[in-house]
Amino acid sequence: MFYTIGEMAKKLNVAASTLRYYDKEGLLPFVERSGGGIRMFKDEDMEWLTIIECLKQTGMPIRDIKTFIDWCMAGDATIDQRLDLIDRQRKSVEQQLARMQNTLRVLEYKHWYYETAKKAGTCAVHDTLSKEQIPKQFRNWIHG
Template identity: 60%
Template sequence: MYYTVGEIANLLHIAPSTLRYYDKEGLLPFVNRSGGGIRVFEEKDFEWLYTIECLKKTGMPIKDIKPFIDWCMEGDSTISQRKVLIERQRQVMLEKMKKMQETLDMLTYKKWYYEVAEEAGTCKVPDEMADEDVPAELLAARKRSKNAPEEK
């Protein structure tokens, strides 16, 4: 089955202009064109497009995705380079997820804090609670909120 830019954009929930930009930046060398020069996407192109979107979501700039696409087009001689790039972006995402989890933990702690304060009618109650009276899953966030960050 063949897809137009508009159909692919709709399926991937991205703007058609995004696909045109990718093409202009050299990220779509795998896409065929019709006799009239119109981009024609095929089923096999989905994996490429999902990979580009995945790398973009990691925060990788288009200029850094381009070499990855080039390596893919070069073939098996670049497998190691591609693996290194993917592992690097995987580590970037793991670090982002860790920071996001810390943020979520702090919000969960503060939600609990204000629930306790609201019930008591004062913030003094959760402020003066001993650590052992704080739910165990919230203790790390509480301690982090009460201590100055370490210098790097």
């Protein structure tokens, strides 16, 4: 079962031009072509695109993803490099997660801040609150 670039783009919910761009950048060396030059995507190509999407989600630039794909195409001689790259990306994602969770805490504080201000009709209410009126998780917090 083969898919055209348009069908694959729809399945992946990306623009066909994006897939052409990835191909041009060397991210899709596994995609076959018809006699007439039309790209013929296979079901198993989805797996490749899933790992590409995964690496993209980690913030990895296109050329580094290409390096990884190239290593995959090169076979077993590159297993060590691939393991290293995956581990580095894993650590990076763990850090990003920690930062993102911190960001979420700030937004939760801001939510409380503005909800309280909304009820009072003014942000000035925050100058009048006693420590007990501030939710525990936000006390001893360094901010405005």
